[in-house]
Amino acid sequence: MAVEKEKPSWGISPVVPGWYQAWERDSTLDLPPGSTAEGNVAPPAPYRSAAPGVITARMEDLLALARKNSLWPLTFGLACCAIEMMSTYMANHDLDRMGIVTWPSPRQSDVMIVAGTVVKKMAEPIRLLYEQMPEPKWVIAMGSCATNGGPYYRSYSVVMGVDHIVPVDVYIPGCPPRPEALMDGLLRLQDKIQHDARQYGGNNPHPPFRGDALPGGSVLERGSGASETGEAAGA
Amino acid sequence: MPSERLLDACATLRADPSLSFDYLRCLSVVDYEDRFQVVYHLWSREHRHKLVLKVDTTVESPSVPSVTGVWRGADWFEREGHDLFGVEFPGHPDPRVLILYEDFEGFPGRKSFPFHDYQEW
Numbered sequence A: 001m002a003v004e005k006e007k008p009s010w011g012i013s014p015v016v017p018g019w020y021q022a023w024e025r026d027s028t029l030d031l032p033p034g035s036t037a038e039g040n041v042a043p044p045a046p047y048r049s050a051a052p053g054v055i056t057a058r059m060e061d062l063l064a065l066a067r068k069n070s071l072w073p074l075t076f077g078l079a080c081c082a083i084e085m086m087s088t089y090m091a092n093h094d095l096d097r098m099g100i101v102t103w104p105s106p107r108q109s110d111v112m113i114v115a116g117t118v119v120k121k122m123a124e125p126i127r128l129l130y131e132q133m134p135e136p137k138w139v140i141a142m143g144s145c146a147t148n149g150g151p152y153y154r155s156y157s158v159v160m161g162v163d164h165i166v167p168v169d170v171y172i173p174g175c176p177p178r179p180e181a182l183m184d185g186l187l188r189l190q191d192k193i194q195h196d197a198r199q200y201g202g203n204n205p206h207p208p209f210r211g212d213a214l215p216g217g218s219v220l221e222r223g224s225g226a227s228e229t230g231e232a233a234g235a
Numbered sequence B: 001m002p003s004e005r006l007l008d009a010c011a012t013l014r015a016d017p018s019l020s021f022d023y024l025r026c027l028s029v030v031d032y033e034d035r036f037q038v039v040y041h042l043w044s045r046e047h048r049h050k051l052v053l054k055v056d057t058t059v060e061s062p063s064v065p066s067v068t069g070v071w072r073g074a075d076w077f078e079r080e081g082h083d084l085f086g087v088e089f090p091g092h093p094d095p096r097v098l099i100l101y102e103d104f105e106g107f108p109g110r111k112s113f114p115f116h117d118y119q120e121w
């Protein structure tokens, strides 16, 4: 037993209070030996050691491990937050070491970092880019503009949060968030991917969002590939 | 300056060798509530002098002839003026919406625009 306790957690960061409450209360998940369901416990490692040199793992855990360590964000920026995002990609902060490589096409991207003010004119292209990304896909709202409109709250031209257009997984506060905050958001997203694989069996459930109110009609209504998300939002 | 004489004046300002205002630095619209004023900032690269031209127009049907034939750079300035203030620029070669989206109603540059009860999503 003592040997099992020292087993590394394979890169999964410890649980933050209030963050993974659902995880902690789920009795179907096998907790590491010695820990209890109460309190702040480390999440279970995706691997179990069956014998020396032999490990077993669930398929969705392995898939999640692969996905979360090769997040490719779609390269685009909308306003001043994008400057901070660029500096996060650069050598000083170096996202490459987390397997995060920007990709200039939505067709091969996994995560969309909405960095900046979403004006209503840009709402439809953003929705279109989101539709073009293959599943599984995640969205990070970076900065107060993308979260709720920020300094432009109730402006005539700005969408009050990108979650009116696309479902958002991680919100990063700040105006602009520092590169460390963006990196923290990406790490949270990695945790979420691993957690969702456990909780939902490999499916990537999109978080609820406020609807697809788009000026001039939705992209979905124009028939460019209605997805599950869009239909749920329309219903 | 009355807007009927604007085009003649602009052509002279541009063509006269002693004036030769060949660069339109800025074109803006001002809302004085009882009238709109279109302001042209001109610059001469040759003589390095500048001139500000102001044209008044009415609130009911704001309309000023387009100067894109004189300075091609007035194109987007005038489209912006039309978007935000609703000033018509007859003679503009491409009077589409520039910065607002297609179905936008109202003119947010005007002082009468309802900014404070604007709650659309």
Ligand code: SF4
Pocket (backbone or CB within 6 Å): A079, A080, A081, A082, A115, A116, A117, A142, A143, A144, A145, A146, A150, A151, A174, A175, A176, A177
């Ligand atoms: S949150 Fe602040 S820094 Fe980011 S896009 Fe908005 S205004 Fe710019």
